[in-house]
Amino acid sequence: MNKVEELIVKRARELLSSKEVDKVIGWKKGEFYFDPSPAVFTSEEELKDFVYNGFCGANLSKYLVQELKKGGKIAVFLKPCDTYSFNELVKEHRVDKNAVKVIAIECQGKLDIEKIKEKGVSAVTETEENGEEVIVSSLYGSAKFRKEEVLLEKCLTCKSKKFAVADETIVVNEMKETANDRFSGVEELERMSEEERFAFWKGELSKCIRCNACRNVCPACTCVKCVFDNNASGMATKAPADTFEEQMFHIIRAYHVAGRCTDCGECSRVCPQHIPLHLLNRKFIKDINRLYGDFQAGEADEGKNPLIEYTEKDADPTAAVNGEVRHA
Amino acid sequence: MQEVTEQKKEYVPTIVAFCCNWCSYAGADLAGSSRLTYPANVKIIRVPCSCRVNPMFVLKAFQRGADGVILCGCHPGDCHYVTGNYYTRRRMSLLFSFLNYMGIEKERTRVEWVSAAEGAKFSAVMNDFAKKINELGENKRLQDLRVKEERDE
Numbered sequence A: 001m002n003k004v005e006e007l008i009v010k011r012a013r014e015l016l017s018s019k020e021v022d023k024v025i026g027w028k029k030g031e032f033y034f035d036p037s038p039a040v041f042t043s044e045e046e047l048k049d050f051v052y053n054g055f056c057g058a059n060l061s062k063y064l065v066q067e068l069k070k071g072g073k074i075a076v077f078l079k080p081c082d083t084y085s086f087n088e089l090v091k092e093h094r095v096d097k098n099a100v101k102v103i104a105i106e107c108q109g110k111l112d113i114e115k116i117k118e119k120g121v122s123a124v125t126e127t128e129e130n131g132e133e134v135i136v137s138s139l140y141g142s143a144k145f146r147k148e149e150v151l152l153e154k155c156l157t158c159k160s161k162k163f164a165v166a167d168e169t170i171v172v173n174e175m176k177e178t179a180n181d182r183f184s185g186v187e188e189l190e191r192m193s194e195e196e197r198f199a200f201w202k203g204e205l206s207k208c209i210r211c212n213a214c215r216n217v218c219p220a221c222t223c224v225k226c227v228f229d230n231n232a233s234g235m236a237t238k239a240p241a242d243t244f245e246e247q248m249f250h251i252i253r254a255y256h257v258a259g260r261c262t263d264c265g266e267c268s269r270v271c272p273q274h275i276p277l278h279l280l281n282r283k284f285i286k287d288i289n290r291l292y293g294d295f296q297a298g299e300a301d302e303g304k305n306p307l308i309e310y311t312e313k314d315a316d317p318t319a320a321v322n323g324e325v326r327h328a
Numbered sequence B: 001m002q003e004v005t006e007q008k009k010e011y012v013p014t015i016v017a018f019c020c021n022w023c024s025y026a027g028a029d030l031a032g033s034s035r036l037t038y039p040a041n042v043k044i045i046r047v048p049c050s051c052r053v054n055p056m057f058v059l060k061a062f063q064r065g066a067d068g069v070i071l072c073g074c075h076p077g078d079c080h081y082v083t084g085n086y087y088t089r090r091r092m093s094l095l096f097s098f099l100n101y102m103g104i105e106k107e108r109t110r111v112e113w114v115s116a117a118e119g120a121k122f123s124a125v126m127n128d129f130a131k132k133i134n135e136l137g138e139n140k141r142l143q144d145l146r147v148k149e150e151r152d153e
């Protein structure tokens, strides 16, 4: 058991035994070491299955929406990126912050099991962080990797290690900011011709199997009835039969979270087809920054997002498409 | 044996123009009553305000076979509902930029401000937009082939 995990479980136990909270949202051990999943704990007894390891990439903030409906006070453990999603949910009145205790926890980057498997390591039994290295133990021995080889895409471009909200924090070791430029992938595409971009997206989006995981996991996607669940729309959950349907789903999904997407990276993490969805969301983020000034969704739990705001000097669409920047 | 003759129809682009009720639709009316012309393949859809146009409408128009989509609204500052077109401006800026990022030709989408007094501008804008779309040809990147087949039958 690592130190952070130890402290987290201890705190969860205290909160439950003192009845300060009714439930704790955390991660529960899965079938294997590398597949812990989000879970709700209501008793001290259940906490024996609590884990916090290198594979706890899942963002727990969205689970509050459903759990809060059942009533009671909830404690939730949030990594830095997850705290932004929490704020956004509060801002949109999806979560009542008074009913939640946010315990912000240390994160040194989460691992991508697929990347580790690609490196030829299977049956992982434990991982240990060691500065810029990760030691991966498996049934067949142990291997050492540089962190950037095995981190999740979202962690390679982690936007900040700052907690946007915290009632309490559990941090043992200092968290280092990631130096990566998260817009470089978008810029690369912007430099291509329209034909090349079209070919790129056609190639990527045609892999989509419309499992809807990207939507279901997204903390910004909390509509009770989603347009994609409307059978009459002709595009409710199904494998796309035409390129238009693929585009339609992805354009609308990305557009609907524009200005609200915190870039938590969950959509790309869960996509079973490895479609780089972050390249769609980040295009909106980049355009918003360029046209309306730097904006980070979830930095605060109040205020107006860029698409429900305007200034008289905003660029006209043609100028905006041609690369105009903000008039201060 | 039955002879199959292939009919090659001349390509005429379909252009959808969303016009706001208070300025641009009146501008189109004025163009008509001033005997100014605009291409017959521009299909006008009247909306209460340019900000009524959900991004989905634009996509739907392309799905149903539009080769170009243009939104016309009151000049910023003159919106009948005071601020509607300011929101349109942001929404469409982001949508059009995004469509272009996905490889859709940027000339296929446009927003223009046309007041009720600007019949001449309405006609000039539509003629120019239709010309651009003619040059670009058929919209092949953002289309639903099945819908096109249905329509062409």
Ligand code: SF4
Pocket: A057, A079, A080, A081, A082, A107, A108, A109, A110, A154, A155, A156, A157, A158, A159, A160, A161, A264, A265
């Ligand atoms: S994005 Fe940053 S805060 Fe979030 S899991 Fe990765 S490293 Fe941790």
Ligand code: SF4
Pocket: A207, A208, A209, A210, A211, A212, A213, A214, A215, A270, A271, A272, A273, A274, A275, A277
């Ligand atoms: S998670 Fe991936 S495969 Fe599933 S619907 Fe989203 S993009 Fe498509």
Ligand code: SF4
Pocket: A214, A217, A218, A219, A220, A221, A257, A260, A261, A262, A263, A264, A265, A266, A267, A268, A281
């Ligand atoms: S769109 Fe993706 S990155 Fe953005 S908030 Fe939703 S899950 Fe997170």
